[in-house]
Amino acid sequence: MTIANFLDADFPPATELPEAEITGPKRFYNRELSWLGFNWRVLEEAENPRVPLLERLRFLSISATNLDEFYTVRVAGLRELVREGVTTPAADGLTPAEQLVLINDEARRLMAHQQDVFDILAGEMQDKGISLCMPDTLTDEDRAFLDRAFIEQVFPVLSPLAIDPAHPFPFIPNEGFSLALQLERKDERRKLMALLPIPQQIDRFIRLPAPEGVARFLPLEELLLEYIGWLFPGYRLRGSCAFRILRDSDLELEEEAEDLVREFETALKRRRRGEVVRMKITKDAPPALLEMIKREL
Incomplete structure (x- = not known):
């Protein structure tokens, strides 16, 4: 139950926690899953009807971009640890391999919901006169316009x-x-x-x-x-x-590199072909x- 005036409400009764949740790894929440939780909250803004429609679309785009960056940096780092045979658990008790399994499940659920939200927004945009067209809906006027656009802007x-x-x-x-x-x-x-x-x-x-x-x-x-x-x-x-x-x-950098600029240049070139x-x-x-x-x- 949510208490609206929590500042003046009485304190709730204390809850006894098992010893394992006080002193063991369960007292920590996994960093990567926490980041995915943050991205869920970004996506929730795309579902908020009080937010202007195109701003909701922007929040959906931010959620997708965030997930891409998460994979290229955080997930890539975990994959490298697994490839190197690292099995040491993090503070939350999860090994890199276990984290990847949990991330995969949660990310798939997030992506499926992103698609659901997009379908809803597309319908609302259609009602406002903003539509994504498919080839079977194009008119002769559209095709004449696209002929010019393709030759002048796209083909080159x-x-x-x-x-x-x-x-x-x-x-x-x-x-x-x-x-x-x-x-x-x-x-x-x-x-x-x-x-x-x-x-x-x-x-x-x-x-x-x-x-x-x-x-x-x-x-x-x-x-x-x-x-x-x-x-x-x-x-x-x-x-x-x-x-x-x-x-x-x-980015993987040598902490004691003699030439830091050259080290960055090499790392950036290597990152392009990761x-x-x-x-x-x-x-x-x-x-x-x-x-x-x-x-x-």
Whole structure:
């Protein structure tokens, strides 16, 4: 029961705690799970109806960005301890491996709730005239506009890549977002795997023509899929998926380095090519594409 005027209320009766919860590791709360708890509170602001709608969307975005940073630094550090065979428990009694199991369960629950909150916000934004469009809802006017936008703004910064023995899988940087494609040649039915990195220097959402007071957006990845024939002439699209990776960005510095500036430069270069600690991929990705991505990463 919540006491509204707790300053004037009587003290509640004392609670007897077991000795283990007073002197043992149970008296501590795990640092990493505490951080996830904080991110849950950020996400709760996205559900708060008293917060303006677009601010709620911003809180959802902050929650997702926070989780990315958590994986690239904190989870990456725990993975390194497990890889080195460290089994010493932390102050809360959990070993690095045990912490990773608990983090995985809680992070999955958090991500599922983030998606639920986004679905709710998308519906509320739709009611306010702000909508995310899919290709099957585009009008002829929209497609004419997108033809110009693609040629003038998007096409010049694209780097479509074929994946075959002569063209190995490229390096994908931290937070790299890409489309994996299954293509088939129209005349020979010859298959081709390809990768299309989604450029970060242009907006993720393309704003479509709309009446005053209405805002319509098309995700950049959906635009690219609509123009695959322009990028790979003579091929038809057989399957695709979008995926995004996070790499180990934890900095490890030699405390007694002679040249601290050079030590930082080396650590930053090493961080760019850190191992993959997390990958997010679209649901129902073609099995062949999923296997290729997992194998190459």
